[in-house]
Amino acid sequence: MLKTLYIIVFALMSTASWGHGGVMNEGNECKLRVGPYVMNFSGYQPENNVSKQFCDDMPTIGKSIIVLDFIDNKLRDMTVNFRVIKAEVAALGTADDGKVNNAELAQTPFFEIPAKRYPTGTMTITQDFKEKGHFVGYVVIEGENEKFISRFPFSVGYPNPGIPAGLKIPIAVFLVIIVIMIWLARRKPVVLNERKED
Amino acid sequence: MLNFKKSVLMLLAIMVGCIALYAAPAMAHGEKSQAAYLRMRTLLWYDVEVSTTKLKVNEELVMTGKFYWFYDWPSNIAKPEVAFLNIGIPGPVFIRKASYINGVSGTNSTRFDIGETYEFKVILKARRAARVHMHALMNVKEAGPLIGPGRWVEVTGDMADFTNEVTTLTGETIDLEHYGLVNAVKWHIFWGVIAAAWLLYWIFQGPILIPRYKKVKLLGDEADDMITPANRMVGLVMLIGTIVVVTWSYFNAYAQYPVTIPLQSGQITIPALPDAARGVNVEMIDARYRVPGRALEFTIKVTNNTNSPIKLGEFTSANIRWMNPEVSQAEPADSHDPVASNGMSYEGGAVMPGQTKLLKATCTDAAWETYRLAKLIYDPDSRFGGLIFFFDEEGNRSVVAIGGPLLPVFI
Ligand SMILES: [Cu+2]
Numbered sequence: 001m002l003k004t005l006y007i008i009v010f011a012l013m014s015t016a017s018w019g020h021g022g023v024m025n026e027g028n029e030c031k032l033r034v035g036p037y038v039m040n041f042s043g044y045q046p047e048n049n050v051s052k053q054f055c056d057d058m059p060t061i062g063k064s065i066i067v068l069d070f071i072d073n074k075l076r077d078m079t080v081n082f083r084v085i086k087a088e089v090a091a092l093g094t095a096d097d098g099k100v101n102n103a104e105l106a107q108t109p110f111f112e113i114p115a116k117r118y119p120t121g122t123m124t125i126t127q128d129f130k131e132k133g134h135f136v137g138y139v140v141i142e143g144e145n146e147k148f149i150s151r152f153p154f155s156v157g158y159p160n161p162g163i164p165a166g167l168k169i170p171i172a173v174f175l176v177i178i179v180i181m182i183w184l185a186r187r188k189p190v191v192l193n194e195r196k197e198d
Numbered sequence: 199m200l201n202f203k204k205s206v207l208m209l210l211a212i213m214v215g216c217i218a219l220y221a222a223p224a225m226a227h228g229e230k231s232q233a234a235y236l237r238m239r240t241l242l243w244y245d246v247e248v249s250t251t252k253l254k255v256n257e258e259l260v261m262t263g264k265f266y267w268f269y270d271w272p273s274n275i276a277k278p279e280v281a282f283l284n285i286g287i288p289g290p291v292f293i294r295k296a297s298y299i300n301g302v303s304g305t306n307s308t309r310f311d312i313g314e315t316y317e318f319k320v321i322l323k324a325r326r327a328a329r330v331h332m333h334a335l336m337n338v339k340e341a342g343p344l345i346g347p348g349r350w351v352e353v354t355g356d357m358a359d360f361t362n363e364v365t366t367l368t369g370e371t372i373d374l375e376h377y378g379l380v381n382a383v384k385w386h387i388f389w390g391v392i393a394a395a396w397l398l399y400w401i402f403q404g405p406i407l408i409p410r411y412k413k414v415k416l417l418g419d420e421a422d423d424m425i426t427p428a429n430r431m432v433g434l435v436m437l438i439g440t441i442v443v444v445t446w447s448y449f450n451a452y453a454q455y456p457v458t459i460p461l462q463s464g465q466i467t468i469p470a471l472p473d474a475a476r477g478v479n480v481e482m483i484d485a486r487y488r489v490p491g492r493a494l495e496f497t498i499k500v501t502n503n504t505n506s507p508i509k510l511g512e513f514t515s516a517n518i519r520w521m522n523p524e525v526s527q528a529e530p531a532d533s534h535d536p537v538a539s540n541g542m543s544y545e546g547g548a549v550m551p552g553q554t555k556l557l558k559a560t561c562t563d564a565a566w567e568t569y570r571l572a573k574l575i576y577d578p579d580s581r582f583g584g585l586i587f588f589f590d591e592e593g594n595r596s597v598v599a600i601g602g603p604l605l606p607v608f609i
Contacts, residue, residue: 046609067567069564069567071568073530120538120540121563122492122562122563
């Protein structure tokens with residue numbers, strides 16, 4: 001009984017948002033922020049996990065599909081450029097992940113989808129990742145007189161790197177509570193009725 | 199035992215805390231939060247329009263439209279045996295002056311038939327300044343609200359100028375905005391004071407709460423002695439006083455307002471509109487959802503029993519519209535109106551009178567994902583539903599409901 005409750009608490013905590021740079025996992029939705037605009041980010045690996053959806057990190061190598069769905073309709077009138085650059089290191093899990101690096105942007109990308117308008121509000125990127133590695137994704141959107149860039153590091157083919165940063169504090173609090181509960185459970189029950197029963 | 203209860207309570211407290219701290223930000227007001235099958239296979243709204251999107255306090259707005267009760271109603275959702283048409287707005291920005299379903303007054307709850315179409319009209323009067331996302335809304339008993347398309351509406355002006363005048367049966371003109379308000383406040387204060395006095399009196403009669411509980415346990419059968427004859431007298435005075443006041447107020451109100459009618463709570467059945475398909479028969483052959491690409495692809499067998507060639511112009515479901523601009527054009531009414539102006543295309547061309555033909559349609563838009571309709575493919579019963587609109591050369595429309603199992607494809 002108590003165990004089930006703990007699991008429920010845990011499940012609720014896992015809705016906390018966490019992310020790498022421009023990509024945020026909010027509840028059950030993975031969002032990509034580009035300036036003031038928001039897109040839904042979905043990753044698929046149809047050959048390995050047919051219907052499972054991933055948020056930025058791809059668990060295995062192989063054919064991968066990334067789909068960006070525009071939540072803000074204004075994005076349909078703007079051009080979107082998507083590029084992926086090879087990186088040395090994995091996502092740091094800090095605010096630096098989202099910082100645009102101009103030197104990096106100037107590099108020849110690992111692959112790129114040139115700027116184009118997507119009037120149906122959805123953009124599909126298909127890529128075969130032949131070997132595992134760390135990458136940096138860039139999404140550049142350009143409208144009539146505005147331009148925004150979003151950066152998000154991601155990895156392909158690496159197992160889950162442990163506890164996500166955003167969950168560390170809730171888990172710590174949770175463990176402290178378990179300790180308190182064990183302590184409470186070991187205390188002698190309080191006797192309410194002062195009258196002794198014979 | 200006590201510790202177990204304590205543990206559970208504590209866990210509950212933690213859970214509440216966690217939800218408060220970590221809950222993902224809520225979406226607008228429910229447009230996307232209802233399950234996809236519920237939005238696609240219950241009530242399908244179309245032709246919904248508002249007479250104006252900018253108005254002043256005291257001005258009227260009329261919302262009109264049609265709704266179709268989907269033929270393949272989900273078995274776990276209550277059928278519309280008792281339903282009430284309303285308008286969903288956050289807060290009392292408008293008052294409803296009148297509502298009509300197929301021309302019949304919608305004051306009462308109504309029973310509707312599955313598989314039938316009805317039209318509605320709701321007249322609202324602006325009450326206070328606000329900018330609201332307004333939806334037509336059908337409350338179905340035991341099923342909950344089934345939401346229609348939303349429109350942004352802005353009301354300007356001062357609420358102090360608002361009046362809601364009606365003429366009563368006896369010919370008197372009253373303003374419902376303030377009518378009887380003073381009286382209601384007076385009675386609330388009167389009973390509030392009495393209740394507070396009663397509570398206060400008992401707080402000073404010996405121990406209260408846990409100490410009192412302990413004392414009662416300790417005294418056992420003699421616990422009744424804790425209540426003194428004076429306590430009993432106060433209780434009796436209170437009881438008689440309450441009955442006298444209630445009786446007097448009843449007769450007083452009756453003398454003041456001799457002519458009244460009770461609140462109307464009857465139920466009516468409204469006949470449906472004639473079949474909107476107008477002789478067009480459609481059979482679903484197969485339907486797939488292309489996950490990367492965000493497209494619904496369906497093949498239908500269409501039989502045209504009208505005497506004019508017809509073309510496919512629109513697919514609509516869950517208040518989202520996919521338009522085939524070669525046949526029918528529509529633009530979003532505002533920033534939050536999901537209309538894919540160029541979202542639909544099909545192969546097969548026109549269906550001639552008397553002909554039966556296969557048509558293959560594709561409905562593409564990010565809305566499948568952003569409005570969470572594609573979540574359907576993760577359901578144990580992945581059936582979808584919607585309405586397709588055919589147009590003949592004179593612009594006559596045939597509305598046909600389609601639905602069936604939906605298979606996801608990745609390539
Ligand atoms: Cu709304």
